[in-house]
Amino acid sequence: MKSILILACLAALPVTAAPQQFQLNLDAVAAKASEHVDVSLSASTLQFAAKFLDGNDPDEAKVKKLVAGIDGIYVRHFEFKSEKAWSQADLEPVRAQLRGPEWSKIVGVSSSEDGENVDVWLRTSGNKTIGVAIIATEPKEVTVVNIAGTIDLETLSELGGHFGVPKVKAPEKPQKPE
């Protein structure tokens, strides 16, 4: 009876634990970074944290709504003192995992002006999106994100416009002279 219970618990573990969906093996990047932020929030921590969000604050209300469908957020952010401190090869262990069949790259944006690159992958199961992976690099910054669960990218993007980065207004079309 005891062994059956243990087996049942082990069988239930992958469903309830909802771990990160790829290994954030970024030791090569971490070794070269001057600053390092490591945030790993499981579903239970997210739900606990969400209770302390202020529903009257518009941004926090959005975050509260956003995390409702999330099973985990895992973020690694690195900052460097010099521009050539890290290389794309340092990110290869992560990129290699995202080439797997369960991931689809939905967008990749690179800016030659300021050297910014952002790649976004979605993990799907059937028709359902069950995860997001983001690799964002700048000459002196690297950010790797895995969000497990259902996430509204539109809301996430809106929040990005509020957190430190001003909302970029699309240039208005020149009006035709009447």
Added chain:
Amino acid sequence: MDWLEDELRRALSRQDPPDGFAERVLARSRPVAFPARRWVAAAAMVVVAAGAAGAWREHRGNQAKQELLLAVRLASVPVHRVQSQIRGISQ
């Protein structure tokens, strides 16, 4: 006078107390605790413990909230950049 001395000696001779005498004396000499004081002390301890647990929960909650906001910020800023660039290109 010998009989008187003998009587006095017998009367004043040292005798061992009955069994349990010392324990009974000690038990009676202990101050009787006022029951209400015990209840007040217990209630105070419960209030202090509950307050400390509440304060700890609040502290952990705010810490988790800050971590969540940081994670969302780090994740949302690149997505916003992508969306802004795509909108800029499409328009």
